[in-house]
Amino acid sequence: INVMVKAARRAGRSLKRDFGEVENLQVSLKGPANFVSLADKRAEEMLYEDLTKARPGYGFLGEEGGIREGADKSHTWIVDPLDGTTNFLHGIPHFAISIGLQRDDTLIAGLIYNPATEDLYIAERGKGAFVNDHRLRVAGRRELHDCVIACGLPHLGRGDFAQNQREMAALQPKVAGLRRMGTASLDLAFVAAGRFDGYWERNLSPWDIAAGIVFVREAGGTVGDINGGDPLKTGDIVAGNEIIHGTLAKILKPLS
Numbered sequence: 001i002n003v004m005v006k007a008a009r010r011a012g013r014s015l016k017r018d019f020g021e022v023e024n025l026q027v028s029l030k031g032p033a034n035f036v037s038l039a040d041k042r043a044e045e046m047l048y049e050d051l052t053k054a055r056p057g058y059g060f061l062g063e064e065g066g067i068r069e070g071a072d073k074s075h076t077w078i079v080d081p082l083d084g085t086t087n088f089l090h091g092i093p094h095f096a097i098s099i100g101l102q103r104d105d106t107l108i109a110g111l112i113y114n115p116a117t118e119d120l121y122i123a124e125r126g127k128g129a130f131v132n133d134h135r136l137r138v139a140g141r142r143e144l145h146d147c148v149i150a151c152g153l154p155h156l157g158r159g160d161f162a163q164n165q166r167e168m169a170a171l172q173p174k175v176a177g178l179r180r181m182g183t184a185s186l187d188l189a190f191v192a193a194g195r196f197d198g199y200w201e202r203n204l205s206p207w208d209i210a211a212g213i214v215f216v217r218e219a220g221g222t223v224g225d226i227n228g229g230d231p232l233k234t235g236d237i238v239a240g241n242e243i244i245h246g247t248l249a250k251i252l253k254p255l256s
C-alpha cells in the first residue's frame with residue numbers, strides 16, 4: 001500500500017498540473033470517442049517507473065502501454081493512469097488513478113486516487129477499505145425503490161445501444177435515481193463508500209475495475225459479472241450489497 005500511495009501521489013501531481021491545460025496535451029483518438037493525451041501517458045510512465053522500481057519483478061498491465069511482463073509471474077499491477085479521461089479533458093474534476101494488485105488469480109490490493117479532490121482510497125484483501133483513513137462500508141438499503149444506482153453508458157464506437165436501452169427501460173422506473181458519472185473506478189469506490197447503492201456497466205477493461213473490485217468486497221459488498229463469471233475477464237460488472245447485487249443481476253441477466 002505504501003508503494004502504491006507514493007506512486008499515485010507523484011502521478012497525481014502530474015495530472016493536477018495537466019488538468020485544465022487541454023490545449024497543451026496533444027489529445028488524440030485511440031478509436032471513436034476514445035481519447036488519450038500526454039497527461040495519461042506521462043502519468044502511466046511515472047506509475048510504471050515507481051511501481052517497478054519498488055517491486056522490480058512484478059508485471060505491469062497499463063491502459064496505454066499494455067502488458068509489460070516481469071520476472072515474477074505471480075504478481076501484476078493493473079493500472080489505469082487516468083480513469084475518466086473524457087471528464088478530465090472537459091474540465092470535470094471527477095477522474096482517478098486506479099491501481100490494482102493481482103497475485104496469481106486473486107486481487108489483493110487496490111488504490112483509487114482523485115487528485116482534484118485529493119480523496120485517496122486504499123483497500124487490502126482481508127484488511128478493509130478506507131478513504132482518507134475512514135473505513136468504508138456498503139449501504140444497507142434493501143429495496144430498489146430506495147436506491148441510487150450508478151451505471152455506464154455506451155458511447156460512439158463502443159457498446160450495444162439497444163441492450164442499454166432495454167436495461168434503462170427495465171431499471172429507470174424501479175429506482176430512486178440513476179447516475180452516470182464517467183469514471184468506473186470511482187463508481188465502485190462510491191459503492192464501497194455507501195454513496196451509491198449499486199452499479200453496473202458493460203464492456204469495461206481490467207484497469208477500469210481491478211482496484212474497485214477489491215473496494216466493494218472489503219466494504220462488505222458483492223461484485224461479479226452480470227452473467228456470473230469473472231468481471232475482470234468479461235468487463236460486464238454489477239456491484240452492491242448482497243441483496244441489491246442480486247436484484248440488479250436478476251433484472252440485467254435476461255437482457256444480456
Ligand code: LIP
Nearest residue numbers: 082083084085086152182183184
Ligand atoms: C472510462 C470509464 C468510464 C466508462 C468508459 C471508459 P477511461 O475509462 O471509467 O466510466 O464508462 O467507457 O472506459 O477510458 O477514461 O480510462
